[in-house]
Amino acid sequence: MSQCAQAGCPGSYDEDGYCDECGHKQAGAGVPAPVTEGSTPSAAGGASGRTSGRSTGRGRGAAPLVALPALPRRDPAGAVLPDPQVPEHRRFCGSCEQPVGRARDGRPALVEGFCPNCRTRYNFRPSLPPGAVVAGRYEVLGAIAYGGLGWIYLARDRNVGDEVSDRWVVLKGLIDSGDPDATAAAITERRFLVEVDHPSIVKIYDFVSHPDPSTGDRVGYIVMEYVGGLSLRDIYLARPVTGGTRQPLPLPQVIAYALEILPALGYLHERDLLYCDFKPDNALHTDQRVKLVDLGAVRRADDDVSAVWGTVGYQAPEVATAGPSVASDLYTVARSMAVLSFDFCGFTTTFVDHLPDPATVPLLAREESYHRLLLRATDRDPARRFGSAAEMAEQLTGVLRQVLSAADGRPRPGVSTQFTGERRAFGTAAGLVTAGTALGAGDGAGTARPDGAEVAAGLPVPTVDPADPGAALLATMPTADPELLSAALYSVGGDAVEVTLAVVRARIAAGDLDGAAADLDGVSDPDWRVDWHRGMVALAAGRPGEARAAFDAVYGALPGELAPQLALAAAAEADGDTDTALRHYAAVWRTDRSFVSAAFGVARILAARDDLPGAVAVLDAVPDSSSHSVPAQVAAVRARLAAPADRLGEPDLIDVSGRVERLGLDVERRARLTVETLRAALAWVQAGNAGTASVLTRRLSERDLRLGLEQAFRVLAKVAPDRDTRIGLVDQANRVRPRTWL
Template sequence: MRCTRAGCPGSYDEDAYCDECGHKQAGVTAPVTAPVTEASTPSAPSSSSGRTTGRGRGAPVLAALPVVPRRDPAAAVLPDPQVPEHRRFCGNCEQPVGRARGDRPGLVEGFCTNCRTQYSFRPSLPPGAVVAGRYEVLGAIAYGGLGWIYLARDRNVGDEVSDRWVVLKGLIDSGDPDATAAAITERRFLVEVDHPSIVKIYDFASHPDPRSGDRVGYIVMEYVGGLSLRDIFLARPVTGGVRQPLPLPQVIAYACEILPALGYLHERELLYCDFKPDNALHTDQRVKLVDLGAVRRVDDDVSAVWGTVGYQAPEVATAGPSVASDLYTVARAMAVLSFDFRGFTTTFVDRLPDPATVPLLSQQESYHRLLLRATDPEPGRRFGSAAEMAEQLTGVLRQVLSAADGQPRPAVSSQFTGERKAFGTAAGVVTAVSTSGDGLDGAEVVAALPVPTVDPADPGAALLATMQTADPEMLQAALASAGADGVEVALAVVRARIAAGDLAGAAADLDTITDAITDADWRVDWYRGMAALAGGRPADARAAFDAVYAALPGELAPQLALAAAAEAGGDTDTALRLYAAVWRTDHAFVSAAFGVARILADRDDLAGAVAILDAVPDSSSHSVPAQVAAVRARLAAPADRLAEADLLDVSGRVERLGLDVERRARLTVEALRAALTWVQAGNAGTAAVLTHRLSERDLRLGLERAFRVLAKVAPDRDTRIDLVDQANRVRPRTWL
């Protein structure tokens, strides 16, 4: 329903308050619903959530946030506002003040014993006070770094039907009226901030302090009902003395809501500076930044810098805040909310705990890597923008959710192409002799792996789109004649050299690129890894691909490449873990499925290998090779473990494959040979395998017929003679 207030374009929400001006709908009682702090099931939110592409950047379709109803504004007022003693510090020297001594409680008002500065922790604005002749104070609702925060009614907007509620937050406490006026003028840019995930700033006002008479400045902002992320965290149950963290998908969804808001500020050359769970409110199904008191311009090197120990980046104290330090605070907040982060303000004030002590970090490797990059001690190695971090975080969320329920969540990557072709599929090739592969061929893997997409902003991007030649020298000459340059051009030549086997030339070019660029570029590591893998140096390839994974924890291509390098180097444990993670998240990476099946088959987990291969979708061009590999995995079991049901399963699979004459005959030979070995081991069955009963005579006749079929399609005379000889050797003895 549209808001009834004249000139307001808003509408009433389910809680009967206008989503634009905050007026309450006349004659309607807002519903009362208990707050929900558990993450909802990982499905798309209902259409009533009101989420838009301006919020979340992908999180809404992956993990819906729980519904937290808005609080009645009047209920938010504290009946007895007090500042806990452990939060009382002198505003001048920052020494503890107002602390208890023995049985005597600490003083709420007094003088600092260290510098004799007067302090007071009582709300300076009593209920009924009117600020700037307009904002009528109802009472204090919270205590922040700059003092008390108040709920007030806007007399100029409210009417007899509804009220416009606002929040007053102290901006500056100075006895100099000129300084107060200057501070207010300086920060009026906040009124222009307009983003659905950032609290709206309406006005700035000043009011004399009732005790000292000094002018105090206030930010006037919209009232956002709901709970802070800190309150939601503190409401979690405590088990064994440990507060249970929020579900990881919910934590990531919160960050995916917050990062676009920070990105909006960064695009306008503004820094938030002091993000923490206290400063984000969850109301309905949205999250809002609610404290802009510390926001400053990027080029502001004069104003005081606000931050919170445990969240603030270590370089802020000396180098000042930056985009990188803002992103650091988001990662620290995620860590605090997602696991038992004891000592995050002391022992681990500037680092993360070891994954060996935090099960979540050891179980969710991509999430751990994202936190590591976002909190890297070197600001230049962190994410370059909120959008970049949000993109990788959404990729991590896909992996987390797929690990939880086994459902793939594919997505098109903006950083990599898809697999150019599948590698390690020898078990699915009917003409191949081996059923599990004798190790990966590095050149085959390199030819199949995804490659980085071309940056459209690069000067040579348009020209590269028209180049078809794969010869590195011709490509380089063509690009040079066209006057093309840039990193993308150089990398295209490197890729061509690797494909042509000129690994020394590729390495030299990569060294030149590294010397020419000022910042670390993960694409250089990617191509170093490809060159190393093609050159039979899996350890070097692994180190390079690991660096790419650290830079892009939300991407699957680096994990696939790292898995291949680990397998080539003999570390099948790591390879299996990474292959499984990639396949679980996106079934388009068929190489990962074959990798999992290959390793499981080598470990004699044939049933597990078959299950993975069966998951290759029928729509995939590798569906038939996957089924061929599944047939071979079934037949790989020794005769004493092979059951009649396995043989029947193989028979049904071969019948359904619809292979051509030659490939069907070859697979028939493999199946009937295994069945014959099974019968000769003393087993007996009543069923038929590929129309042949489980008896030695019938199986031999079937094998003879299959060999003769192969002889008819043999490519040369010698092969035909060999196949006929095999048919003669296998046929049963007869009198005719």
């Protein structure tokens, strides 16, 4: 072996030509052999508790969003290793875990022998030669891989097949038949793995034994289906290297792989089984599927006796002391995603139990939701990770929607099981043409920030957890009276968190913010729903900094949801941080066009930054089917008209005229918007500009524009709600009319 050429990497090149630390390809190295494993045992057993929190629906998968590339089925014979060997740096005693089989003092390494430390026998040769027939049925072609639990062989099932096709199977035995832990693991596999039946998990057919040629001892072998394809590690290692750095897999593809794997892990977890040793080596991409292979480390969740197997860099830190759990399985998926999606140098050393800073990883800085998902799934506290594979898959699907929409600008909306939609759009003042108010109240580009109470009243709210004791009561009690809801809370008991939250929302709406905060303080087992409502209270109370912290916690817990990002954007805007606000408003609007508040938020910030064309483009994207389509077009008109006279051109005025004509407003609102448009056109002409077009049927001349304004004021006077308003509008009509002799 030789030292890795990557700067700062402590690893060495394997015999397959790739660094065992960072994966860097050695100059002149060929394509790696498939499905190379490298598991090492951990001490202790036991299972840690699961994450608390709400249950969620099952993950929806990546298929509707992104298709995995199709890989041709691999010729089984091509998978056989021509010279199967265990690299020296992976040879350890199965008893004391000290290095064995190493070259020293000029003497070659021994493939078999006795541990110099504890005298336990070791043998790293494949025990089944090509041509051997196991159990009178399985004809061995050769070894195809090796790992911590044993050699893997390709064989032909003589009892199944015909003259046209063969049935290929895989035999997995023990790397050292003298290892009692490995023997126990094989027996455990025989006990329950034949019952595992999932399309994304390799199928176990049988368990057979065969005498070891050197000792005569009966050695057990698992017989499983042959899955042609490449491991995710092989696919990663085949990526091109640029400037000494391997290019990662596209993020959508990495997420798609995880969304194929998580349901398989969830299937095991539902049967109280833990996979324990997931990593890119143990998932094969074949055709357009991904399958979990190598079930050697699978164990029952309540097994606190068997040895625990895992791989450094992927295994959760608590496994060595507390044992594996559902949370530690999900940890391995997140670590694998990280390895595949960016240059994760040092993931087995410097970053063995944490992620690098986004400042050093452009992908994590760019894809904030993805980074937050990885952070939650790899939290040092298992109780803060996702509670199930389905919950993680659901959030990962939401992240995928955001990633894809950011890549091409096409919305990828999805139905949330965690939040309602917007209760009402907020920050839409620029699109209001309100009858009966003083003229000019809605003028300008609408850059004023929405009031915190308005935002709190419009934000989505968490959906009711059907498992909550108060869920049925709330479904039959549609009231916003906090006192009635409080009485209902006492009737169902203090554990009805959903009723408490309904009381909190009712108090916020009634302005009783101190009472809402007190109710939240009384929740005995707070989760992200409490953080959400604390954010709403803080917004309504005018404390945007507190609101940001609360909504940021919700975003960290639910990185695939858009509602937390919308709330975080509003709180950041209220706090004066328009950069953060714009980033989150834009992410929400890009992904789902039903969040109209986000569109107005983006337009509002862009208009305040004098990017009026950008504001108009966002408002134009509000769908015609939306109830806010007309307000968006009104706001777009005002954004156009807000440009100073020296930047307002005749084409802009023509565009505004066409927009107003198409809006189909009633008489009064049409007259009000006509006044705003003709005033801007008059200012443009008075600034020395000249044009030949017409704006709302009025030519771009001072006289014609004044006549148009006079007419609009008189229309408004006719529909004025009272005498004083009518007189004022007539006075404005008289002031604006051009001078005449009559």
